[in-house]
């Protein structure tokens with residue numbers, strides 16, 4: 001390592017850091033969704049994330065790292081920042097600790113020392129190339145945070161490219177495209193237009209010869225997904241698809257995620273405020289950075305029916321399983337869920353579709369890694385975040401498959417196009433939207449036919465504030481408590497009293513509370529079970 005370059009870089013970092021002072025008294029933590037809090041508290045954090053991104057790229061021989069500035073479904077005044085690894089995946093978990101350390105360094109000098117300490121511990125040559133790309137959502141605090149990020153990247157002497165306003169999954173896509181650009185299997189053109197072209201071409205192939213799907217109305221949560229979806233729909237063309245985008249006021253920044261969007265619809269189990277749906281038409285809601293989607297419809301009596309992440313996973317697994325069967329390729333589709341997956345969905349997958357299920361702890365990175373172990377791994381959280389991963393070897397199997405008849409050929413072509421249509425890096429609301437529309441078009445189904453595949457068990461989620469949530473330790477993918485001692489026995493005894501009863505307790509990863517989930521055969525019983533389990537936590 002060249003000493004003079006190192007010295008110069010460290011002095012630049014100290015100098016730039018004085019422009020981005022750390023607010024006193026605040027403790028930051030890089031959690032499951034990166035750093036996320038009030039935008040006004042993030043300036044120093046984002047500057048420091050710039051330094052870390054530069055180091056991460058250097059550690060990986062100059063591969064491009066992504067930085068996304070967004071707070072997803074949070075209120076408009078919040079913002080956040082997270083790093084994207086070279087294959088478009090979430091930041092490797094061991095680096096989350098460095099992120100937290102950087103963010104909490106008390107002084108400019110301490111920060112510079114941390115920077116050098118990480119470089120030395122991981123044998124990173126500060127003189128080597130570093131490449132970073134970044135983008136932001138539509139929040140008002142975004143431009144100032146981008147300026148802080150640029151300062152961090154300049155201080156650490158990284159090369160960077162500003163992709164301006166993008167959805168989170170678009171940036172994941174671009175990162176993967178850049179890093180696979182020179183490989184034998186480039187993922188795509190590393191540009192927004194490349195993303196639109198890839199998805200729209202794949203959609204047209206998947207739906208070729210099928211009737212044009214009925215109109216879909218999409219609530220874009222007044223976020224970045226609105227303009228991007230319109231652009232995507234324009235690329236596909238109205239001969240193939242009719243999409244009506246509502247809640248697309250990105251300039252009315254205070255309306256972001258307000259009384260609309262995927263999180264609102266899922267947690268409130270109701271329509272976005274102001275939407276007046278026609279019976280049995282398909283509706284969907286995105287979140288503020290368009291990496292989550294849920295669907296819904298109303299019936300003839302205006303009753304609301306939610307089609308959540310579990311319903312999407314089941315639909316995708318069924319469709320892909322059937323295509324694999326028709327094609328005759330030797331591939332296995334599997335589904336990854338969390339403990340929050342509705343019991344009926346797990347039963348449907350296992351008993352009816354005969355598809356294997358893996359259950360992982362909450363958090364996208366756990367599901368993603370488990371899905372990589374299947375030939376074709378479908379993963380969705382009930383909240384609507386998910387995607388379908390095709391392993392490299394299944395792609396090779398499909399590409400080299402010699403079909404014996406036109407039916408087999410069709411099925412293989414559809415499977416290959418699905419792999420292009422579905423974002424392989426992360427859950428992507430726009431890509432998931434097209435996937436669902438394509439499947440419904442193949443089956444000539446409306447939302448109610450899709451809904452009929454299985455009926456959700458009534459369920460209830462309760463947030464309980466406890467003295468110390470870290471005292472709650474779980475096993476078996478968060479489905480059983482090992483501590484506090486004795487509590488699981490009480491829960492088991494309660495659950496036994498209810499038909500189709502199931503309940504579990506876990507500490508939240510994003511809030512200072514524990515969550516109680518309960519489901520049972522009837523609404524009344526699910527509610528009662530949730531209350532009883534919550535009561536059993538009293539005094540803890």
Ligand code: 16G
Pocket residue numbers: 032033362363364365381383385507508509510511515
């Ligand atoms: C984070 C996770 C999300 C999970 C949620 C659970 C990512 C990108 N996001 O938002 O997947 O559902 O946390 O929150 O992994 P909780 O721990 O508070 O229940």
Ligand code: MG
Pocket residue numbers: 072073287288289290291292
């Ligand atoms: Mg999101």
